[in-house]
Amino acid sequence: MTEPVLVLSGLQKAFGALKVTDGVSLSVAPGELHALIGPNGAGKTTLVHQISGMLRPDTGSIRFRGEDITGLPPEQRAQAGLARTFQITSTIPSLSVLENVALGVQARAAHPLALFRNAARDETLNAPAWAAIEAVGLAERAHVLAGRLSHGEKRALEIAMALTLEPAAILLDEPLAGVGREEGERLIALLQSLKGRYAMLLVEHDMEAVFALADTVSVLVYGRVIASGDPASVRADPAVREAYLGEEG
Amino acid sequence: MSLASTAAAPRRDALAGRRPVVAILLFALLALLPVAVSLGLPSHWLTLVTRAMIFGIAALSLDLILGVGGMVSFGHAAFVGIGAYATGIMITEGQTEALLILPVVLVICALFGAVTGFVSLRTRGVTFIMITLAFGQMVYFLAQALSAYGGDDGLTLYERSTVLGFDLFKNRIGFFYVVLGVLLACYALVSVIVASRFGRVLRAARENATRVSVTGFHVSRIRLVAYVISGMIAGLSGFLLANQTEFVSPAFMSWPRSGELIFMVVLGGVGSLHGAIIGAIAFLVAEDVLSGWTEHWKVIFGPMIVLFVLFTRGGIVGLMRKLGIARHD
Numbered sequence A: 001m002t003e004p005v006l007v008l009s010g011l012q013k014a015f016g017a018l019k020v021t022d023g024v025s026l027s028v029a030p031g032e033l034h035a036l037i038g039p040n041g042a043g044k045t046t047l048v049h050q051i052s053g054m055l056r057p058d059t060g061s062i063r064f065r066g067e068d069i070t071g072l073p074p075e076q077r078a079q080a081g082l083a084r085t086f087q088i089t090s091t092i093p094s095l096s097v098l099e100n101v102a103l104g105v106q107a108r109a110a111h112p113l114a115l116f117r118n119a120a121r122d123e124t125l126n127a128p129a130w131a132a133i134e135a136v137g138l139a140e141r142a143h144v145l146a147g148r149l150s151h152g153e154k155r156a157l158e159i160a161m162a163l164t165l166e167p168a169a170i171l172l173d174e175p176l177a178g179v180g181r182e183e184g185e186r187l188i189a190l191l192q193s194l195k196g197r198y199a200m201l202l203v204e205h206d207m208e209a210v211f212a213l214a215d216t217v218s219v220l221v222y223g224r225v226i227a228s229g230d231p232a233s234v235r236a237d238p239a240v241r242e243a244y245l246g247e248e249g
Numbered sequence B: 001m002s003l004a005s006t007a008a009a010p011r012r013d014a015l016a017g018r019r020p021v022v023a024i025l026l027f028a029l030l031a032l033l034p035v036a037v038s039l040g041l042p043s044h045w046l047t048l049v050t051r052a053m054i055f056g057i058a059a060l061s062l063d064l065i066l067g068v069g070g071m072v073s074f075g076h077a078a079f080v081g082i083g084a085y086a087t088g089i090m091i092t093e094g095q096t097e098a099l100l101i102l103p104v105v106l107v108i109c110a111l112f113g114a115v116t117g118f119v120s121l122r123t124r125g126v127t128f129i130m131i132t133l134a135f136g137q138m139v140y141f142l143a144q145a146l147s148a149y150g151g152d153d154g155l156t157l158y159e160r161s162t163v164l165g166f167d168l169f170k171n172r173i174g175f176f177y178v179v180l181g182v183l184l185a186c187y188a189l190v191s192v193i194v195a196s197r198f199g200r201v202l203r204a205a206r207e208n209a210t211r212v213s214v215t216g217f218h219v220s221r222i223r224l225v226a227y228v229i230s231g232m233i234a235g236l237s238g239f240l241l242a243n244q245t246e247f248v249s250p251a252f253m254s255w256p257r258s259g260e261l262i263f264m265v266v267l268g269g270v271g272s273l274h275g276a277i278i279g280a281i282a283f284l285v286a287e288d289v290l291s292g293w294t295e296h297w298k299v300i301f302g303p304m305i306v307l308f309v310l311f312t313r314g315g316i317v318g319l320m321r322k323l324g325i326a327r328h329d
Helices: A044-052 A074-079 A097-108 A123-135 A151-164 A181-194 A207-213 A231-236 A238-245 B003-008 B021-038 B044-068 B077-092 B098-120 B125-145 B172-195 B197-207 B209-214 B219-245 B255-268 B274-293 B297-312 B315-322
Strands: A006-015 A018-028 A033-037 A059-064 A082-084 A169-173 A199-203 A216-221 A224-229
Touching (some): A018 A199, A033 A044, A044 A199, A097 A151, A123 A151, A181 A207, A216 A231, A224 A231, A224 A238, A231 A238, B021 B172, B044 B172, B077 B098, B077 B219, B098 B219, B172 B274, B197 B209, B255 B274, B255 B315, B274 B315
Parallel strands (some): A033 A199, A033 A216, A082 A169
Antiparallel strands (some): A006 A059
């Protein structure tokens, strides 16, 4: 009944002879948290790059909110409401947390590139930025330069930046990678709090987190989706066990 | 910021409360220079500092793209030269009115910036440096070929510009204050741009262009706008330079001149804006003092600058920060 927000159909991408994305089709419904798991080198990040527009697929299409966005550059996808975070955290180190987040607010504002009005004092940017900062629990660190944040805080900042785009979908590329246990738990709680409000495609290694959070899990191996479904059935799938989860799964 | 304001307005951005102490001090000192001259400072200082301020405008404009935007242009002197040539040619043809010359200078520089920027901003890093250098040299050779306007020898001007018919530029002190006023206006303009939404995106793109583009901004278009603005301001300094020296020559836009502009920015402190102005003044004053000393002054000047930049890290403004005169970022 509800139209999916994001639909990938038959995506293919090869680097030379290496097929990194081999006929991937999947969809994410509004409010759904769709997790994408797979061993190292399965092509997860390459797939996220194609969805966010940083790489162009060789064939196949990406539809977002009913529109074909396969040929659009990243900035137009972001403008359309597709936000992403990066496996290696990607913030602006010399800007404060508040400014980083306000940058996202600005992208959606009426005059995103106004030349003369002071940006730092602009309440129309700062107020929504504060809301996003509070949502991810960084309020006390708002005036700290992004480069001085801990790893987990940077992850949270990236999520706050994504939220300011008023996204219809968020691509999360391994938000828990390299984060300590305590911060990881905080991030999982954060994602839990966002669940249902945004369509999310979560690429993650942390199985505990994936099975706790996901509505749907797809397993990517050598560029192919070998299984897709609710967490319990994917966990029970013999092909998945063999290829990825191992015997302990 | 006072304690009261941090308690009452913790939501303000940290940048909002800054006051540019060093810049205010700098402009106050500059404004007092003619007074010092009337009190006995050798009058050639007036000419020297006027020239330094003109280069300060060019260095400031370069800092907008180099320091703030992260685009190392090695052809920035082309804009200065184009501004100077447009002025020189119009004056030679009998048009001295600044209010007519200036729009021509600004439009030509904007067009040159738009075309060369459009091409060169497709590249980054060393390639960008080389392409801007090539465009600069192109204009340099073009000026050499302009035999109707002096060619290789340059073009001597027998008049300075007038403003609404008045000889505002004739008097040395009057011209000094005109240049100071233009410098101040350019500094204010660039500062406002850097603090604006546009400036924030430009600064952010210097550090992480990918993040800025997935946030929804067209990075190369933003860089192009900054490049054009910067070129126009540099053209303005060319207009003033032609008026001061009453002479224009292809050397104005040769690549060593572009290198000197980069040196001024680095010497003063990259990205701080007032640093570029301080760097230009320090550069020209050091050059003047040393060349008065010995004809082999370059042997001293070169290593001096290298050592200075090496050991201060962040140029003169960086050194001031270390000594606690200017604030940290």
